[in-house]
Amino acid sequence: MTTPSVDSPATTRTRRWAALAVLMLPVLLVAVDNTVLSFAVPAFSEVLRPTGTELLWIVDVYPLVLAGLLVPMGSLGDRIGRRRLLLIGSTGFAVVSAVAAFAPTAEALIGARAALGFFGAMLMPATLSLIRNIFTDPTERRTAIAVWAAGFSGGAALGPIVGGFLLEHFWWGSVFLLAVPVLVPLLVLGPFLVPESRDPAPGPLDPLSIVLSLGTMVPLVYGIKTFAESGWGVDALAPIVLGGVVGIAFVRRQLRRPVPMLDVRLFTNPVFSGAVAANLLSVFSLVGFLFFISQHLQLVSGRSPMEAGLVLLPGLAVTVIAGLAVVPIVRRVRPSRVVATGLLLNALGYGVVLVSGQAGSDLGLLIAFAILGAGAGSAETIANDLILASVPAAKSGAASAISETAYEVGSVLGTAVLGSILTAVYRGNVVVPDGVPGADADAARETLGGATDAATRLPGETAEALLDSARHAFDSGVTITSAIGVVLMLVAAWIALRALRTAR
Numbered sequence: 001m002t003t004p005s006v007d008s009p010a011t012t013r014t015r016r017w018a019a020l021a022v023l024m025l026p027v028l029l030v031a032v033d034n035t036v037l038s039f040a041v042p043a044f045s046e047v048l049r050p051t052g053t054e055l056l057w058i059v060d061v062y063p064l065v066l067a068g069l070l071v072p073m074g075s076l077g078d079r080i081g082r083r084r085l086l087l088i089g090s091t092g093f094a095v096v097s098a099v100a101a102f103a104p105t106a107e108a109l110i111g112a113r114a115a116l117g118f119f120g121a122m123l124m125p126a127t128l129s130l131i132r133n134i135f136t137d138p139t140e141r142r143t144a145i146a147v148w149a150a151g152f153s154g155g156a157a158l159g160p161i162v163g164g165f166l167l168e169h170f171w172w173g174s175v176f177l178l179a180v181p182v183l184v185p186l187l188v189l190g191p192f193l194v195p196e197s198r199d200p201a202p203g204p205l206d207p208l209s210i211v212l213s214l215g216t217m218v219p220l221v222y223g224i225k226t227f228a229e230s231g232w233g234v235d236a237l238a239p240i241v242l243g244g245v246v247g248i249a250f251v252r253r254q255l256r257r258p259v260p261m262l263d264v265r266l267f268t269n270p271v272f273s274g275a276v277a278a279n280l281l282s283v284f285s286l287v288g289f290l291f292f293i294s295q296h297l298q299l300v301s302g303r304s305p306m307e308a309g310l311v312l313l314p315g316l317a318v319t320v321i322a323g324l325a326v327v328p329i330v331r332r333v334r335p336s337r338v339v340a341t342g343l344l345l346n347a348l349g350y351g352v353v354l355v356s357g358q359a360g361s362d363l364g365l366l367i368a369f370a371i372l373g374a375g376a377g378s379a380e381t382i383a384n385d386l387i388l389a390s391v392p393a394a395k396s397g398a399a400s401a402i403s404e405t406a407y408e409v410g411s412v413l414g415t416a417v418l419g420s421i422l423t424a425v426y427r428g429n430v431v432v433p434d435g436v437p438g439a440d441a442d443a444a445r446e447t448l449g450g451a452t453d454a455a456t457r458l459p460g461e462t463a464e465a466l467l468d469s470a471r472h473a474f475d476s477g478v479t480i481t482s483a484i485g486v487v488l489m490l491v492a493a494w495i496a497l498r499a500l501r502t503a504r
Contacts, residue, residue, distance in 0.1 A: 015193060016134050016135060016140070016144075018193050019130075019134055019193045019194045019195070020131065020134070020135075020144050020147060020148075022185065022186055022189050022190055022193050022194060023086075023127045023130060023131065023148075023186075023194065024147065024148070024151045025182050025183065025185060025186045026086070026089075026090060026093075026123040026124070026127060026182075026183065026186060027123075027124070027127055027148060027151035027152060027155065028151050028155040028158070028182065029093075029123075029155070029178075029179055029182045029183065030120055030123055030124060030155070031151060031152045031155020031158075031159070032155045032158050032159045032162060032178065033062075033116075033120070033159075033179070037059065037062075037163075037175065044058075044109070044172040044173075047172065048103070048105060048106045048109065049106070050106035050109075054106040054107070054110065055106075057110045057113075058106065058109050058110055058113055060222070060225055061110055061113045061114045061117065062113045062114070062116055062117040062120070063117070063221060063408065063411075064117065064218050064221055064222055065114050065117025065118055065121070065218075066117040066120050066121050066408065067217045067218065067220075067221045067405065067408045067409070068121075068213065068214040068216075068217040068218040068221075069117070069118060069121035069213075069214065070121050070124065070125060070217075070401045070404045070405045070408065071213050071217075071261070071262050071401045071402065071405060072121075072209075072210040072213050072214075072261065072401075073085065073089075073121040073122050073125055073126075073401065074125035074126075074129065074399075074400055074401025074402075074404070075261045075262060075401070076122075076205070077122075077125060077126050077129060077198070078129075078198060078199040079198065079199060079205065080198065081196050081197070081198045082125075082126045082129050082130050082133070082196070082197050082198065083126070083130065083190065083191075083194050083195070083196045083197070084196065085122050085126045086122065086123060086126035086127065086130065086186075086190065086194070087186075087187060087190055087191070088119075088122060089119045089120070089121075089122025089123045089126065090119075090122075090123065090183045090186050090187055090190075091183075091187060092115070092118070092119035092122070093116060093119040093120060093122075093123065093179055093183060094179050094180050094183040094184070094187070096112055096115040096116050096119060097116065097176045097177065097178075097179035097180060098176070098177060098179075098180055099112050099115075100112035100113065100116065100173070100176040101173030101174065101175075101176040101177045102173055103173075112176075124400075124404045125400040125401040125404050126400075127148065127400075128145075128148060128384070128388070128400035128403060128404065129197070129388075129399070129400040130194060130195075130197060131144050131145060131148060131388075132388040132399075132400070133195075133197040134194075134195060134197075138385075138389065139327065139328075139331065141385060141388070141389075142326075142327045142330065142381065142382070142385045143324065143327045145381055145384045145385050145388070146323035146324045146326070146327055146377075146381040147323075147324070148384070149323050149377065149380045149381050149384060150319065150320035150323050150324070150377070152407075158309075159309070161306055161309040161310065162175075162178065163175055164304065164306030164309065165306065166178070168306075204259070205261075206253075206257065206260075206261050208253065209250065209253055209254065209257075209260070209261040209262070210261070212246055212247075212249055212250035212253060213250060213261070213262075215242075215243070215246035215250075216243050216244075216246045216247040216250050217243065217405070218243070219239035219240065219242045219243035219246070220239070220240060220243030220244070220247070220409075221408070221409070222239045223236050223237065223238070223239035223240035223242075223243065224236075224240070224409075224413060226239070227240075227420060251264050262401075262402070266390075266399065266402070269390055270499045270500075270502065271386055271390045271499065271500055271502060272386070272387060272390040272399075273499065274386075274495060274496060274498070274499025274500045275339075275382075275383040275384075275386035275387045275390070275499075275500065276383075276387060276402060276403065276406050277406075277492070277495055277496075277499065278339050278343065278379055278383040278492060278495070278496045278499075278500070279379075279380060279383040279384060279387065279403060279406045279407065279410070280406040280407075280409060280410040280413075281343065281410065281488065281489070281492040281495075282342065282343060282346065282375070282376050282379040282380050282383065282410070282492070283376070283380070283406070283407050283410030283411055283414065284410040284411075284413050284414040284417075284418075284488070285343075285346040285349075285350070285372065285375075285376065285414065285485060285488070285489055285492075286346075286372065286373070286376045286414070287410065287411045287414030288414035288417070288418035288419070288481070288485060289349065289350070289368075289369060289372055289414075289485070290312075290414075291414065291418060291419050291422075292418070292419075292422055292474075292477075292478050292481060293312070293365050293369060294308055294312075295448060295449070295474070296362075296365060296474070296475075296478070297311055297312075297362065297365075299448050299449060299452050299471075299474075300448075300471050300474065300475070301362050311362065311366060312366075312369065314366060314370060315366060315369035315370040315372070315373040316373060318370045318373040318374050318377070319373035319374065319376055319377035320377060321374075321377070322342075322373065322374040322375075322376075322377035322378045323377035323378060323380065323381040325378075326338055326342075326377070326378040326381055326382060327381070330382055334500075334501070335382050335385075335386060335500055336496055336497050336499075336500035336501045337497070338378060338379075338382050339378075339379050339382050339383055339386075339496040339500060340493040340494075340496040340497045340500075341375075341378070341493075342374075342375040342376065342377075342378035342379030342380075342382070343375060343379055343489050343490075343492045343493040343496055344375065344489065344490070344493045345371055345372065345374050345375025345378070346372050346375040346376060346379070346485075346489040346492075347375075347485070347486045347489035347490050347493070348371050348372075348375070349368045349369065349370075349371040349372025349373075349375065350368070350372070350482040350483075350485035350486045350489065351482070351486050352364065352367060352368035352371060353365065353368050353478060353479070353482040354479060354482040354483050354486060356368075375489075379496075384403055386500065387399055387400075387402065387403045388400065388403075418481050418484065418485065421477070421480065421481050421484060422474070422477035422478060422480075422481045423446075423447065423477070424477075425473070425476055425477035425480050425481075426447070426448060426470075426473045426474050426476070426477045427445055427446070427473075428473075429472070429473035429476050429477070430444065430445055430451065430469055430470050430473035431469045431473075432444050432445060432466060432469070433462050433465045433466055433469075435458075435462055436454065436458060436462065436466065440454035440457060440458070441454070444466060444470060448470050448471070448473075448474045451466055451467065451469075451470035452467065452470070454466065455467050
């Protein structure tokens with residue numbers, strides 16, 4: 001059977017939206033995979049008994065490989081066909097997920113997670129670039145991108161809920177097996193519903209550019225993660241500097257090549273670069289907020305991971321609704337104002353937490369998260385649309401990869417920067433009562449989770465005193481982090497108004 005091309009009459013309205021439904025499957029999967037593993041850590045740690053370093057690599061190797069390969073895979077999709085790359089990546093992701101579910105050792109699980117990052121990098125740029133080529137009408141495309149962005153938000157919310165359910169009823173490997181039933185419909189229906197698209201005049205593959213791309217992103221993301229865990233030091237600064245130096249070499253090579261793997265001249269377009277910045281900062285604010293609200297709900301309010309996920313659902317529903325509602329609005333209001341308003345809503349969400357301070361309740365946090373979700377949903381939808389609309393359709397794979405890289409870097413920075421500041425404030429304010437054993441005292445001074453765990457082994461009054469101090473210290477960190485979030489989002493809104501002012 002011959003599948004339709006993008007320009008084929010067979011690509012009807014019904015087929016376009018059916019194709020989008022199929023493309024949402026890998027989006028949901030990757031979003032769920034980003035959050036579900038953290039809930040499986042205690043279960044597989046008990047079985048596989050990884051060392052501290054091995055546990056760190058099990059968690060970190062996936063985003064490191066993913067971030068390093070997003071741009072090369074986006075460029076590869078432009079050359080060999082985006083649908084082909086999506087189907088190859090889906091097949092590999094499903095197979096490796098099944099292998100990871102039965103990993104016998106920590107080393108095997110690290111290898112499987114690295115392979116998941118390799119195949120995962122094929123999925124995300126392909127989905128967004130295919131949407132750009134399937135939906136040529138601007139209004140339809142914005143709606144499709146809003147659905148695509150909603151898939152990320154929905155998947156992030158489903159991670160704790162799905163992970164909690166699976167781990168309550170099955171073994172730790174079930175969180176990996178989830179990929180198989182999700183991707184099988186894509187592999188069956190994709191060849192019939194999703195039209196192929198590619199760059200009609202691609203340049204040759206450039207292995208050195210691929211190496212330089214990896215050499216830029218992997219050390220950069222690793223350095224940021226190291227900063228989040230242990231603060232500034234040689235271990236964090238050295239890889240960040242290395243990534244910067246290799247990044248300069250990557251840019252210089254792209255400027256010299258007649259057909260670059262990534263056309264870095266795209267960043268001379270203020271609409272493109274402004275939309276990428278808005279996307280990164282909006283994700284930064286959302287992930288940074290999720291970092292502390294999830295801890296507050298579980299460690300301060302005493303909710304289970306599944307209950308915490310359910311509390312977050314209203315805010316994530318608002319994110320989805322806002323992303324869809326902004327589509328007709330942007331037809332009458334300048335995109336710069338829509339994106340800036342979304343970022344101002346992010347600032348307002350942080351402001352609610354800042355004003356409520358340590359007296360904040362779960363309901364207050366839920367309202368703040370709903371406000372921030374409305375801002376993130378609207379800003380990300382329009383920013384992604386501007387990124388794709390500002391480049392030729394043939395180059396949408398590379399543009400999609402840049403957008404995805406902004407997502408990944410924004411996510412890492414949100415946790416690293418805001419998380420590190422919160423942790424530093426916590427450590428400076430927590431007071432450990434006399435009589436707490438040395439190891440437990442050290443753990444309590446490090447994190448709220450360490451204090452909560454230590455309290456389970458202490459007498460009643462001592463445990464209560466430790467928990468009270470730790471929770472107040474954590475909430476003090478949340479207040480300061482929220483103030484920083486307000487300032488950053490105000491700056492981001494100003495950048496959006498300036499950089500996107502020519503966008504129509």
